[in-house]
Amino acid sequence: MPKIAAPSVAEHRLRQRDALLRAATELLVTGGVSAVTPAAVGAAAGLSRPGVYQYFSSGADILAAVIEDAFPRANESLRNALDGVAGPERRLETYLRETLRLAAEGAHRPAAALAAALAAAQLPDECLARLGELHREQAAPFLAALEELEVPELQLTARLLAGVIEAAMGAIDTGAPLDLVTEHTLALVRFAVAPRA
Numbered sequence: 001m002p003k004i005a006a007p008s009v010a011e012h013r014l015r016q017r018d019a020l021l022r023a024a025t026e027l028l029v030t031g032g033v034s035a036v037t038p039a040a041v042g043a044a045a046g047l048s049r050p051g052v053y054q055y056f057s058s059g060a061d062i063l064a065a066v067i068e069d070a071f072p073r074a075n076e077s078l079r080n081a082l083d084g085v086a087g088p089e090r091r092l093e094t095y096l097r098e099t100l101r102l103a104a105e106g107a108h109r110p111a112a113a114l115a116a117a118l119a120a121a122q123l124p125d126e127c128l129a130r131l132g133e134l135h136r137e138q139a140a141p142f143l144a145a146l147e148e149l150e151v152p153e154l155q156l157t158a159r160l161l162a163g164v165i166e167a168a169m170g171a172i173d174t175g176a177p178l179d180l181v182t183e184h185t186l187a188l189v190r191f192a193v194a195p196r197a
Helices: 009-031 038-045 059-082 088-104 109-119 125-148 154-173 178-193
Strands: none
Touching (some): 009 059, 038 059, 059 088, 059 125, 088 178, 154 178
């Protein structure tokens, strides 16, 4: 029996799976969907390709696990930040602050890589529906606040503001200070949703 590096076999398997997910996420972020193969993920995590198949049946299965790993943690963080926040303006501000904080931690990188793959039609069919569901869950508080603020052309406004948020995350990725980016983003969004005479 192979040596395990944990107090139990179950803990060892959990650690191995986590290592594979971390490796897959890094490959996804740096090389795109096509880089996420069982052989590449195994090599990056220090496991053989047959070892990877003890945890995942295919590259598509690995991508599905990355989706299930990345989005729910970020969505839960957003839910926790928004819990008990009253009023659409405060909820919108809290949503933006938490989204950009998560971006500074790098939490958005797998989602951004998956979105790029989605745009290029590179994701396996079995991943598309779940990705869409988790993305809608993530955007729901943002859309709800905008709707409550009665912004005109809700869907268009939401899409344009999502572009502002994406640009803000890009600025953070390239080294702009989180506080500065957050305040500028909030100023733009406040201006965009302010009632017009």
